[in-house]
Amino acid sequence: MxxxxxxxxxxxxxxxxxxxxxxxxxxxxxxxxxxxxxxxxxxxxxxxxxxxxxxxxxxxxxxxxxxxxxxxxxxxxxxxxxxxxxxNAVYRELSLVRVSANATTRSEIIQIVDIFRANIVDVGHDSLIIEVTGDEEKLESLVTLLSPFGVLEIMRSGRLAMVRGIQGDSGANGNSSDAEGTLTDDTQWVREDGDEAKATPLLPPG
Amino acid sequence: MKLNGGQMICQALLNEGVDTIFGIPGGAIMPLYQMLPQFPGLRHILVRHEQGAAMAADGYGRVTGKVGVCFATSGPGATNLVTGLAGAMMDSVPMVAITGQVAREFIGTDAFQEADVTGVTLPVIKHNFLVTSAEELPQVLKEAFYLARTGRPGPVLVDVPKDVFVEEAEFDYPETVDLPGYPPKQEGDSEAIKRAADLIAKAKRPVLVAGHGIIIADAYKELQEFAEKGQFPVTTTLLGIGSFKSDHVLNIGLPGMHGSAYANHAINDSDLLIALGMRFDDRVTSKVSLFAPNAKIIHVDIDPAELGKNVRPTVPIVGDVKHVLNQLMPLVEKADRREWLSHIDELRRKHPLFFEDDDILRPQDVIQQISDSTDGKAIIATGVGQHQMWAAQLYKFKELNSFITSGGLGAMGFETPSAMGAQVGLPDRTVWTIAGDGGFQMTLMELATMVESQIPVKIALINNNSLGMVRQWQDIFYDHDYVATLYTANPDFVKLAEAYGMRGIRVTRKDEVGPAVEQAMEWNGPVLVDFRVEETENIYPFIPPGTGVGQMVEDPRLVQKRVK
Missing domain, CATH: 3.30.70.260 (ACT domain)
Known part of the structure; x- marks a missing residue:
């Protein structure tokens, strides 16, 4: 445990x-x-x-x-x-953010976009679409910085993950499942020797 | 060889060793039915409701260990199967259901008798297939049977559009399956086996809990040898009752909510549980934090997801329980456990299974009489409720794998069709249904099937004119407030049986029980015996849900006797 x-x-x-x-x-x-x-x-x-x-x-x-x-x-x-x-894995998510932009705010937004190594993929009369990839923290920071300009719409892809080529101490193919994906005896949630039974949520009757 | 889809299914069933199908036809599955006369090796038993087909296939699968097969048509036919399929899933029974579907061009149009059957059944079965061409059928059927019977067995449904039954394609039945995402593991991890053997060597008060996995793995011999070698007292779960002989000196009976008090006390006092092919259902553990508080737990199951799901094991072992027992056997020393076993004997004396033995006809009398008259050698199928628990407690099973009951799902109405399936699977055995008047009326139309197909099941109707188990809970938790549990207009069950063309016997007095049971067994055909039992009898012991052994309620009459 x-x-x-x-x-x-x-x-x-x-x-x-x-x-x-x-x-x-x-x-x-x-x-x-x-x-x-x-x-x-x-x-x-x-x-x-x-x-x-x-x-x-x-x-x-x-x-x-x-x-x-x-x-x-x-x-x-x-x-x-x-x-x-x-x-040790790489985690990425892609996000599209539509943000209000007029002639006066556009350049300031472009600066922020550059800092985040994001891209502007659409320019309209009064809005921009920004494409950004990164981990959730980066995506959320960008949205926080853009919010004063007026964030109109956000689309997120959900997290993607890939194990890195070089690992620290742990295995390279993810926990508890070998490379072949065969079923292993991987129950980690065990009663430890000498440990007393812990309370677990009660199943409802009926 | 070119065959049409219907012929392919029949031929595949023969290749898989199927000889019996339970089903009822309808529009979408007709083209398959019309092929049956070409395959005389397949016996079709015409049921009166699809639920009966699924439950009969279930009973057949449980007693024979073969895959039970049922047919139903599209839409309502298939949805009527669902309760039977869900029950087979919960209780790990090998089954293949073949359902008709509307023709391919009508799928998704809300056509007549269309239902999304793969969608409806998906959460309650092991796997399902929607066949999109006759070409796919051989591979799909091979995989369906393989999935149904291997690993942790379960029901698999194959949904076949009407026009696929008539489409022709090459029939080349595959020898093997290619399912890389489905590798059932047989052998236990050798490290884990060693750790388990260490725990066993150190244990002073071990209890072995045997479940349905023993029966499925055909590990009866291994279980008995293992229990005798290690001198482990054996408690058998509801579905494990047929895994170990009831009259074996090490058998301490059923654990859990209505288990024997001595089994529950033994678990409570034990320092090691060896759980084999069981899943720590909430009816076994009651409140998990109060369950076996001083015990380490070795948990063996072929389904890794069961290990650590409800109760944390100390040593989890994934594997087929027969293999694992064979691996463990040489590592376990012959043990002398006289002290622990005599403690359990003491518990047995102090907390016996009790029922009042007076002049009144009580449900327990019926079960005892059937147990005596059949010498413990019948197959017993039950419904769900008080009668089920009495049967589990009191029938002395001398034959293995002879108790057929809806354990996980707890589906009332299981008694009659499952008994029918069991009798068809094992025609030489005596099959008794222990039924309640509630559940019996949920599937009683299958009496017609029994008469028509000459299936000589003996039905003991434990008739208390009520939904007894719910009525008992109203006694205990709702101050005898009998809301919707008393049946005031039950039919005359003897006349009902006779109307279906079978024998009916009524018993109202205790001294009539023996002769009626004997008569029923002498009669060459299905019989219903209407036992008008004491209506207020309750089942004990009882561990109220959400509590532990400390809150176990024993029969008040026993408690009173003890005080005297």
Missing amino acids: TQNNGKMQQHTVVALVYDRPGVLNRVVSMVRRRAFNIGSLAVGHSETPGLSRMTFVVEGDDKVLEQVTKQLRKLVDVVRVSDLKGV
Whole structure:
């Protein structure tokens, strides 16, 4: 049991799934039925034809994270699941922001955009569309700086994650799932030797 | 060889070793039905409601270990299957359901008898397929059967549009499946096995909890050898009842809400639980924080998601329980546990399973009589409620895997169709249904199926003119306020049975129970015995939900006797 157990945290989970009709429905239905909280979900084709990758941001404690990965693995259309906890990985999100801009504010906005290495992808009479990629913190900072000008619309892609080529101490393929994605005995939420049973949420009767 | 879709399905069923189908036709599935006469190796049993088809396939699958198969048509036919499918999922029963769907060009148009069946069933079954061409059928059916019967078994549904049944394609049945996302793990991790053996060596007060996984893995012999070698007292969960003989000296009965008091006390006092092929259902644990408070836990299951889901194990082991027991066996020393076992004997003496033995006809009398008359060798199928718990407590099972009950889903109405499926699967066994008058009326139309298909199930109707379990909760939690639980217009069940063309017997007195049970068994065909039992009888012991063993309520009559 880690010290963080019991606290709400965000975890990133990446799943390789078959690119078939209804797969997204199966995944989302499982998440809904088991009452997991998902902060974001991004889906797209992978390097292998016929397979897609999904990146989940899961909210919950260690027990929730473990259940999410295990329940995902149970789905027949899910080929491999990696939980990126404690893994050195690149996290990116893309955001489109429409912001009010007139002749007097435009140059100031362009300066901010440059600092963030973002791009202006559309210019209108009274607004701009800004495209920015980065981690959530960067995206949120940009929006904070733009908000005095009037942020009209925000679109976010959801988080994408990829494990870095060089790791520190931990493994390169994500926690608790080997490279082949076979089922391993990865229950971390264990009763420790000599530890007393901890209270867990009670199931409702009936 | 070119076959049409309907022929392909029939041929695939034969290839998979299927000989029996439970179902009822309709428009969309007709082209498949019309092919059946070409395949005399397939026996179709015409049920009267699709729920009966799914539940009969379930009963068949449980007793034979083979995949139960049911057919239903599109729309309402398929949605009627859902309760049966959900039950098979909860209880890990191998099943394949084949449903008709509207023709491909009508999908998504709200056509007549169209329902999104793959969508509706998706959250309650193991996997499903919507077939889009006859070409796909061989691979889909191969995968459906493989998924249904391997790993943690479960129901798989194949939805086939009407025009796919008549489409022709090459039939080349595959030998293998290619499912890289689905690797069932058989062997337990050897490190974990060693840690488990260490815990066992150190344990002073171990209890073994045997679940349905033992039955599914066919690990009866291994369980018995393991329990005898380590001298572990064995408690069997509701679905694990058939995993270990009831009369074995190490068997301490059912744990949980209506389990034996001594089993629950033994768990409470134990320092190590060895949980095999079970999932710590809330009906077993009650309040988790109060469950086995001093015990370390070794949890073995083939489904990794069960490990750590409800209760934290000390040593989790993913694997087939038969393999894991074989791995553990040589590492476990022969043990002398006289002290611990005599403590449990003491618990057994202090907290026996109790019921009043007087002149009144009580539900427990019926179960005891059936147990005696069948010498513990019948297959018992039950519904859900008080009668189910009495059957679980009191029937002395001398044969393995002979208790068929809706455990996880708790679906009333399971009793009659599941008994029918079990009887069809094992025609040489005596099959008794222990039914309540509530659940029986949810699927009683299957009496016609029994008569028509000559399925000689014996039905013991434990008739208390009420929804007994709910009525009992009203006694305990709602001050006897009987809202919507008393049946004031039950039919004459004997006449009902006779109307369907089967034998009906009524029993109102205790001394009639024995002769009626004997008569029912001598009768060569289905029989219903209407036992008019004492209506106020309650089931004990009882651990109220959200509490622990400390709050267990024993039969007040037993408590009074103890005081005297």
